[in-house]
Amino acid sequence: xxxxxxxxxxxxxxxxxxxxxxxxxxxxxxxxxxxxxxxxxxxxxxxxxxxxxxxxxxxxxxxxxxxxxxxxxxxxxxxxxxxxxxxxxxxxxxxxxxxxxxxxxxxxxxxxxxxxxxxxxxxxxxxxxxxxxxxxxxxxxxxxxxxxxxxxxxxxxxxxxxxxxxxxxxxxxxxxxxxxxxxxxxxxxxxxxxxxxxxxxxxxxxxxxxxxxxxxxxxxxxxxxxxxxxxxxxxxxxxxxxxxxxxxxxxxxxxxxxxxxxxxx
Numbered sequence: 001x002x003x004x005x006x007x008x009x010x011x012x013x014x015x016x017x018x019x020x021x022x023x024x025x026x027x028x029x030x031x032x033x034x035x036x037x038x039x040x041x042x043x044x045x046x047x048x049x050x051x052x053x054x055x056x057x058x059x060x061x062x063x064x065x066x067x068x069x070x071x072x073x074x075x076x077x078x079x080x081x082x083x084x085x086x087x088x089x090x091x092x093x094x095x096x097x098x099x100x101x102x103x104x105x106x107x108x109x110x111x112x113x114x115x116x117x118x119x120x121x122x123x124x125x126x127x128x129x130x131x132x133x134x135x136x137x138x139x140x141x142x143x144x145x146x147x148x149x150x151x152x153x154x155x156x157x158x159x160x161x162x163x164x165x166x167x168x169x170x171x172x173x174x175x176x177x178x179x180x181x182x183x184x185x186x187x188x189x190x191x192x193x194x195x196x197x198x199x200x201x202x203x204x205x206x207x208x209x210x211x212x213x214x215x216x217x218x219x220x221x222x223x224x225x226x227x228x229x230x231x232x233x234x235x236x237x238x239x240x241x242x243x244x245x246x247x248x249x250x251x252x253x254x255x256x257x258x259x260x261x262x263x264x265x
Contacts, residue, residue: 001107001162001166001167001168001219001224001225001226002159002162002167002168003107003108003109003219004109004110004111004167004168004169004170004171004175004176005091005108005109005110005170005171005212005216006087006110006111006174006175007079007083007085007110007111007112007113007118007175008083008084008085008086008087008088009128009130010083010084011082011083011126012077012082013077013082013126015081017077017081018081018094018101020078020101020121021121022073022076022078022121022123023105023121023122023123024071024122025122025123025124026116026122026154027117027150027154028071028115030116030146030147031115031116033137034114034137034146035064035067035114037135037137038064038129038135039065041061043060045057046060046061049133050129050130050133052128056128059128060127063125063126063127063128066125067125067127068125071123071124071125072123075125076123076125078122078123079120079121079122079123079124080093080101080108080110080120080121081094082124082126083110086206086209086210086213087209087210087212087213087216089210089213090209090210090212090213090217091213091217092213092217095217096217100220100221101120101121103220104120104220105119105120107162108120108220111171111175111176111178111179112124112129112131113130113132113133113143114127114129116150116151117151117154130174131143131144131174131177132174144177144178149180149183151178152179152180152183155167155179156183156184159184164226165185165186165187166188166189166227167184167186167187167188167189168189168191168219168230169188169189170191170212170213170215187227187248188248189227189230189250190249190250191212191215191230191233191250192250192252193208193212193238193251193252193254194254195207196253196254196255196256196257197257201244201253204257207257210236211235211236211238214236215230215235215252217235227248231250233252236254237255237256237257238253238254239252239253239254240252241253
């Protein structure tokens with residue numbers, strides 16, 4: 001079983017991380033190629049390309065200026081301890097013990113616009129490059145063209161070594177679109193999380209993102225290796241709904257979400 005997550009825009013570059021044996025991204029050559037392209041943009045053009053503020057444009061221009069290989073403990077951090085967005089608030093990787101990390105290293109993969117596919121302990125340097133970015137390269141007009149079938153081929157290789165050929169898709173559609181799912185010799189399971197709000201169950205982005213992280217943590221800590229076992233997830237009040245689910249789209253409902261969710265905020 002392989003669990004897929006999206007990365008996060010928010011990064012932690014200062015908090016001390018547990019003592020682990022870091023690994024290197026498999027697509028570092030491709031990342032270097034993308035950084036070379038991005039260094040041609042000034043802060044204003046980066047802001048326009050990635051639809052972000054001028055301040056963030058300046059920050060990321062500086063990040064790409066400073067980006068260097070080889071990656072080591074001094075200039076890089078393991079991916080799982082660097083991403084800190086909503087999904088990673090749910091994941092709570094700092095709570096993982098050594099056995100959890102070992103399992104995650106074998107079963108969790110993070111899709112990335114810059115790095116392609118990351119293992120949890122792969123070293124990364126700070127960046128901002130969403131998969132949906134329309135960055136023209138010699139391979140096409142956007143990052144989907146750039147990555148082509150590389151990510152799918154790599155996942156296929158990794159699935160061949162897994163006991164259960166199952167993909168648990170906890171990534172956003174923007175990132176999962178980079179995978180040619182029909183080319184994979186695997187079942188693709190997509191958990192969907194809904195909260196009760198204004199008289200009905202709804203997809204509420206903030207809480208759904210946190211739930212994806214919680215689901216990933218559950219799968220890791222419980223060493224889940226079957227589709228039926230996924231349905232046992234019940235963290236934070238979510239319950240599997242057979243009636244709402246269809247095929248490999250597994251729907252989890254929560255009757256009493258936090259007050260902000262209840263008001264639709």
